[in-house]
Amino acid sequence: MTANNRPENDLTAAASPRNLRIAIAGLGTVGTGVLHLLETNRAIVAARAGCDIDVVAVSARERHKDRGVDISACAWEDDMTALAARDDVDVVVELVGGSDGPALALSRAALDGGKGFVTANKAMIAHHGMELAERAEATNAPMRFEAAVAGGIPVVKGLREGASANALAKVYGILNGTCNYVLSKMEATGADFDDTLEEAKKLGYAEADPTFDVEGIDAAHKLSILSAIAFGARIDFDAVHVTGISRVRAADIAQADALGFVIRLIAQADVEHADGSGVGDALLQRVRPCLVARGHPLAAIDGPTNAVVAEGNYSGRLLFQGAGAGDGPTASAVVADLIDIARAFRSGGGASREAEAPFSIPVAQLTPMRAAEPGNRMERTYLRFTVRDRPGVLAEITAAMRDADVSIESLIQQGRKRDGGEVLVAIATHEGPEANVRRALDLLEGSDSLTGEPLVLPILPN
Amino acid sequence: MTANNRPENDLTAAASPRNLRIAIAGLGTVGTGVLHLLETNRAIVAARAGCDIDVVAVSARERHKDRGVDISACAWEDDMTALAARDDVDVVVELVGGSDGPALALSRAALDGGKGFVTANKAMIAHHGMELAERAEATNAPMRFEAAVAGGIPVVKGLREGASANALAKVYGILNGTCNYVLSKMEATGADFDDTLEEAKKLGYAEADPTFDVEGIDAAHKLSILSAIAFGARIDFDAVHVTGISRVRAADIAQADALGFVIRLIAQADVEHADGSGVGDALLQRVRPCLVARGHPLAAIDGPTNAVVAEGNYSGRLLFQGAGAGDGPTASAVVADLIDIARAFRSGGGASREAEAPFSIPVAQLTPMRAAEPGNRMERTYLRFTVRDRPGVLAEITAAMRDADVSIESLIQQGRKRDGGEVLVAIATHEGPEANVRRALDLLEGSDSLTGEPLVLPILPN
Numbered sequence: 001m002t003a004n005n006r007p008e009n010d011l012t013a014a015a016s017p018r019n020l021r022i023a024i025a026g027l028g029t030v031g032t033g034v035l036h037l038l039e040t041n042r043a044i045v046a047a048r049a050g051c052d053i054d055v056v057a058v059s060a061r062e063r064h065k066d067r068g069v070d071i072s073a074c075a076w077e078d079d080m081t082a083l084a085a086r087d088d089v090d091v092v093v094e095l096v097g098g099s100d101g102p103a104l105a106l107s108r109a110a111l112d113g114g115k116g117f118v119t120a121n122k123a124m125i126a127h128h129g130m131e132l133a134e135r136a137e138a139t140n141a142p143m144r145f146e147a148a149v150a151g152g153i154p155v156v157k158g159l160r161e162g163a164s165a166n167a168l169a170k171v172y173g174i175l176n177g178t179c180n181y182v183l184s185k186m187e188a189t190g191a192d193f194d195d196t197l198e199e200a201k202k203l204g205y206a207e208a209d210p211t212f213d214v215e216g217i218d219a220a221h222k223l224s225i226l227s228a229i230a231f232g233a234r235i236d237f238d239a240v241h242v243t244g245i246s247r248v249r250a251a252d253i254a255q256a257d258a259l260g261f262v263i264r265l266i267a268q269a270d271v272e273h274a275d276g277s278g279v280g281d282a283l284l285q286r287v288r289p290c291l292v293a294r295g296h297p298l299a300a301i302d303g304p305t306n307a308v309v310a311e312g313n314y315s316g317r318l319l320f321q322g323a324g325a326g327d328g329p330t331a332s333a334v335v336a337d338l339i340d341i342a343r344a345f346r347s348g349g350g351a352s353r354e355a356e357a358p359f360s361i362p363v364a365q366l367t368p369m370r371a372a373e374p375g376n377r378m379e380r381t382y383l384r385f386t387v388r389d390r391p392g393v394l395a396e397i398t399a400a401m402r403d404a405d406v407s408i409e410s411l412i413q414q415g416r417k418r419d420g421g422e423v424l425v426a427i428a429t430h431e432g433p434e435a436n437v438r439r440a441l442d443l444l445e446g447s448d449s450l451t452g453e454p455l456v457l458p459i460l461p462n
Numbered sequence: 463m464t465a466n467n468r469p470e471n472d473l474t475a476a477a478s479p480r481n482l483r484i485a486i487a488g489l490g491t492v493g494t495g496v497l498h499l500l501e502t503n504r505a506i507v508a509a510r511a512g513c514d515i516d517v518v519a520v521s522a523r524e525r526h527k528d529r530g531v532d533i534s535a536c537a538w539e540d541d542m543t544a545l546a547a548r549d550d551v552d553v554v555v556e557l558v559g560g561s562d563g564p565a566l567a568l569s570r571a572a573l574d575g576g577k578g579f580v581t582a583n584k585a586m587i588a589h590h591g592m593e594l595a596e597r598a599e600a601t602n603a604p605m606r607f608e609a610a611v612a613g614g615i616p617v618v619k620g621l622r623e624g625a626s627a628n629a630l631a632k633v634y635g636i637l638n639g640t641c642n643y644v645l646s647k648m649e650a651t652g653a654d655f656d657d658t659l660e661e662a663k664k665l666g667y668a669e670a671d672p673t674f675d676v677e678g679i680d681a682a683h684k685l686s687i688l689s690a691i692a693f694g695a696r697i698d699f700d701a702v703h704v705t706g707i708s709r710v711r712a713a714d715i716a717q718a719d720a721l722g723f724v725i726r727l728i729a730q731a732d733v734e735h736a737d738g739s740g741v742g743d744a745l746l747q748r749v750r751p752c753l754v755a756r757g758h759p760l761a762a763i764d765g766p767t768n769a770v771v772a773e774g775n776y777s778g779r780l781l782f783q784g785a786g787a788g789d790g791p792t793a794s795a796v797v798a799d800l801i802d803i804a805r806a807f808r809s810g811g812g813a814s815r816e817a818e819a820p821f822s823i824p825v826a827q828l829t830p831m832r833a834a835e836p837g838n839r840m841e842r843t844y845l846r847f848t849v850r851d852r853p854g855v856l857a858e859i860t861a862a863m864r865d866a867d868v869s870i871e872s873l874i875q876q877g878r879k880r881d882g883g884e885v886l887v888a889i890a891t892h893e894g895p896e897a898n899v900r901r902a903l904d905l906l907e908g909s910d911s912l913t914g915e916p917l918v919l920p921i922l923p924n
Contacts, residue, residue: 033776037627037776040629040775041627041628041629041775041776044627044628044629044694045626045627047694047823047827048626048627048694048822048823049626146624152774152776152777152778152780153624153777153780154619154620154623154624154625154780157619157620157623157624158616158619158620158624158782161616161619161623161798161801161802162608162615162616162619162620162798163616163794163798164507164510164511164797164798164801164802165499165503165506165507165510165793165794165795165796165797165798165800165801166503166506166794167502167503167506232506232509232510297762297783300759300762312614312794313502313503313790314495314499314503314614314790314791314793314794314797315614315615315784315785315790315791315794315795316614316784316785316788316790316791317784317785318614318615318616318782318783318784319781319782319783319784320620320780320781320782320783321759321780321781321782321783322777322778322779322780322781323777323778323779326778328775328776328777328778329776329777329778331627331776332625332627332628332774332776332777333627333777334627335626335627335776336623336624336625336626336627338627339623339626339627340623340626343818356805360510361509361510365509
């Protein structure tokens with residue numbers, strides 16, 4: 001890596017190839033991964049970018065830490081926001097994390113100064129993506145965030161550009177590697193949630209505090225970003241309905257298996273088109289553990305892999321699959337963004353060129369979609385009750401289903417008693433309005449036949 | 463669709479949004495699909511392109527044919543090459559097909575005239591892609607061909623841009639929907655090749671003359687294009703080793719199944735890096751029916767679906783999956799290319815902007831890689847012999863294996879006699895040099911124990 005100390009921003013001369021000069025804030029695993037990649041793949045990156053990509057400045061918490069890469073040729077800034085003020089920097093790469101605080105301050109400063117901007121920060125984009133994109137559009141700064149969704153999988157580009165000719169009916173997928181690791185591991189071993197999560201922590205597949213992952217927040221961040229790109233909607237993270245995986249038991253996975261399903265944490269967004277124009281007016285975003293039929297492409301996704309399905313009205317079903325996290329895959333996405341920016345700089349006469357809108361459509365033209373009511377959809381549902389082992393319990397449950405117009409497709413009462421005489425009843429329903437299931441549960445509310453809150457999981461359509 | 467008759471090419475005014483004016487040559491299923499898409503998704507396409515995309519002129523064999531779309535507002539050219547000469551056309555879309563002849567003449571004329579150029583023509587790109595890209599670079603014309611590979615799957619973009627930061631070790635996948643339909647159908651029904659192919663013709667999954675598909679030529683066209691993009695190599699279609707699926711029998715699929723595999727036509731390219739720099743110097747491109755272990759993502763690809771796997775040194779394994787053919791998916795890819803071109807025109811000041819090189823790296827900088835020798839690789843192999851039902855045959859075959867240093871992992875001799883006393887022997891080998899298998903077959907050459915030429919299929923590594 002060589003520093004490049006040309007003083008002024010002379011990108012306007014399109015004909016003369018020049019380096020793209022970047023600054024990196026944050027040298028954790030991803031930041032270090034980016035440095036590694038730029039060093040290892042230097043020739044390839046230069047050939048594809050049309051110029052070298054040079055790291056001219058960095059900022060991180062600890063200056064003198066052995067990261068296995070030489071940063072001695074890079075300028076150092078103690079205050080990361082100062083990276084945005086440097087005249088020798090074309091693009092600021094934010095790899096600090098956190099939705100607010102220093103990361104947000106740096107991002108604003110970079111974009112307001114017209115610098116190119118690349119980030120892997122899903123929480124920040126989910127919460128402040130609209131504001132940041134507006135700043136980018138105001139100063140004509142290129143802004144990219146491929147690494148914020150699904151790690152190394154180029155799914156932001158895939159939807160934003162690859163599927164751009166389509167009205168997308170829905171986008172859904174497996175967006176959290178920790179949850180997918182835990183669920184597919186539970187499936188393979190028969191172990192319960194807590195034990196599997198502990199093991200995942202030991203193996204580095206889960207953070208010490210895994211709340212954001214296992215409660216679905218991380219997947220919700222990513223989903224809200226994908227929704228904006230897929231549907232031309234404003235990001236609306238607060239409208240995502242989120243249920244995590246911590247209530248899924250080994251017994252649920254076993255019942256699902258008996259019914260021909262696996263359980264996966266599915267992030268799904270779809271739009272309601274009131275007028276059939278292809279422009280949606282209501283958006284439903286949900287992160288939920290779902291039963292996925294074997295044979296569905298998402299059922300085969302094991303371990304920390306991510307996958308995204310998009311259904312376009314011309315493309316049909318597209319699937320993008322790969323590593324959803326990790327320093328290498330995330331660095332791959334960050335540098336792909338840098339190469340895109342370098343190509344545009346080179347080919348369009350540098351900063352004089354109009355940058356593409358970060359969400360493909362300018363923020364002012366994105367649709368502020370209202371949040372759709374979840375209860376309106378038709379779904380098949382899996383319900384699991386824990387009940388007392390006494391006569392009449394099944395009759396009580398099935399009567400509630402009948403009275404709420406819920407049609408039962410299959411029912412398994414687990415013969416083996418659990419501790420304390422508790423018995424499991426698992427039901428898969430035919431397709432019907434979600435609201436009916438809710439009504440059936442209301443009818444059973446307070447029944448002393450039930451020993452705990454029922455678990456309700458949707459069955460993903462094929 | 464409205465015609466737009468502004469006379470001169472006034473794309474240089476970046477600030478004023480303007481329509482992108484296209485001409486379409488060829489109104490078969492794909493051409494008609496593009497017209498449909500542009501009509502149905504007009505609002506979405508305009509929002510993402512930043513301007514309307516208007517079809518101002520068309521050319522096809524029959525002028526007055528009911529295509530279900532209104533082309534009365536479009537100018538008509540009897541001679542398709544005349545489309546390239548029209549001042550009111552910004553981009554020519556070639557959907558005629560054929561590697562030479564009128565399609566090639568039109569493409570040359572469009573690019574030499576500095577028009578944008580979009581094609582779905584894999585045969586033409588495989589044979590003349592380098593020449594056409596050079597013409598595009600000479601006149602600074604944008605040239606795109608997403609639809610030429612894997613239909614609606616944005617895999618050209620995925621490799622060219624999404625995986626651009628990576629040294630790719632190999633790219634492989636299922637690139638021909640007809641073959642995949644036939645093989646997965648044979649698997650599901652137990653029927654033999656000829657019957658299944660006849661059925662595929664009736665259902666529209668195979669052409670009346672399916673030679674190009676079943677003999678692997680179509681997949682080879684696509685593979686040669688993917689290789690160029692993945693490895694920064696010059697296209698070298700003639701170097702692709704091609705074996706089709708016509709020799710695969712129902713019995714092979716059954717044996718593979720017994721061994722834990724399915725059979726798929728796999729197109730695969732990989733490079734040998736002599737110096738470890740990530741820049742390859744020898745390229746091996748092969749299209750072959752392979753045994754694919756259940757559990758491998760490609761084993762689950764059924765019917766006419768396509769899928770491409772790319773393995774990057776940072777991204778890890780990426781998979782792109784979707785519909786590999788059909789009017790809708792192909793139109794989706796064609797219009798995505800048009801939207802890309804429209805964005806660049808709009809944002810970069812129209813034709814004054816330097817267009818990106820069609821293969822991402824200018825043709826002059828692509829590596830002319832030598833064709834690697836296939837015999838050098840280590841592989842597991844499946845061998846199927848048809849033999850006479852008499853003593854000593856197994857001893858003869860296994861002795862040849864031993865003498866050629868081929869290690870047998872499993873062997874199945876099919877007990878049930880086939881017509882004429884013919885017996886099947888299927889062998890899966892341990893990993894070893896391909897050349898040894900070839901040597902074992904040479905040792906058996908001319909043996910009158912064998913009643914037909916052995917079938918040799920590689921086993922795809924996991």
